[in-house]
Amino acid sequence: MEHSRVVTAALVLASVLCLFPVSHGWGEDGHFTICKIAQSRLSDTAAEAVKELLPESDGDLASVCSWADRVRFRYHWSAPLHYINTPDVCGYQYSRDCKDEDGKEGRCVAGAINNYTTQLLDYTGSSSRSDHNLTEALKFLSHFMGDIHQPLHVGFASDKGANTIDVHWYTRKQVLHHVWDANIIETAEERYYNEDVEGLIDAIQQNISSEWADEIKAWETCSKNQTTCPDIYASEGIKAACQWAYKDATEGTVLKDEYFESRLPIVKLRLAQAGVRLAATLNRIFGTSRN
Ligand SMILES: [Zn+2]
DSSP, rough: HHHHHHHHHHHHHHHHHHHSSSOOOOOOOHHHHHHHHHHHHOOOHHHHHHHHHHHHGGTTTHHHHHHHHTTTTTTTGGGGOEEEEEESSSOOOHHHOBBTTTTOBSSSSSHHHHHHHHHTOOOOOOTOOOOSHHHHHHHHHHHHHHHSSSGEEEETTTTTTTTOOOOEEEEEEHHHHHIIIIHEEEEEEEEHHHTTTHHHHHHHHHHHHTTTTTGHHHOOOGGOOOOOHHHHHHHHHHHHHIIITTTTOOOEEEEOOOHHHHHHHHHHHHHHHHHHHHHHHHHHOOOOOOO
């Protein structure tokens, strides 16, 4: 009796959670892809530090890449750190836009990337001491570097990054934000990659070493010797949101092949940039040279 009541309660809770999905970044596969790409580009020194900080996963970034989404109920303070809202304009300014709903400055995904990067600069080796939990700092940084590259994570305040725009993804009812978190990636996997995220990762890695090869240096570089430069990533994000995500996707629109085929290259590009920049940032934090 007691048991079945617990089961019933769990089922009710599960269905309530399904009714109110809260979107907080690329889905599992998006974050996994970004961290796999980053891992393949770590310097020996950075890979060593990552291994030291992530002993349970033996230094595998991809397995902790969605951790920040799983702890957002436990760490409710972290919810605003997954995104940026602009005042419904196609440009981003740190001083104007990087704050939470209470107006607290720096409480946005760009501020979080700066903050966790600074914390990780305390790391000096296996015996290093810091006032911060550097394992959590690394997990947050790996996740937020992904989120800031999802175009609708730098979106308009009035529609909460397209979380209030109802569209159809082919025949399925969906919010536009979720289309960019997960649906475009899932449809690509179904259609082109044998329903396998590894196929998508391989395709992006190939683009990185061929058609995007000349751009990689520019993606990696920050001006003025900065360790990371999220303001650049955020500015690109809101531009892509206006140019590709919001465009032709107003309330009630049915999105299908034309939208999918033209937006998939943007999704792949943003996943690639996130992975390359996560690695470049970690390489600058932990060591100087690429192996
Ligand atoms: Zn997130």
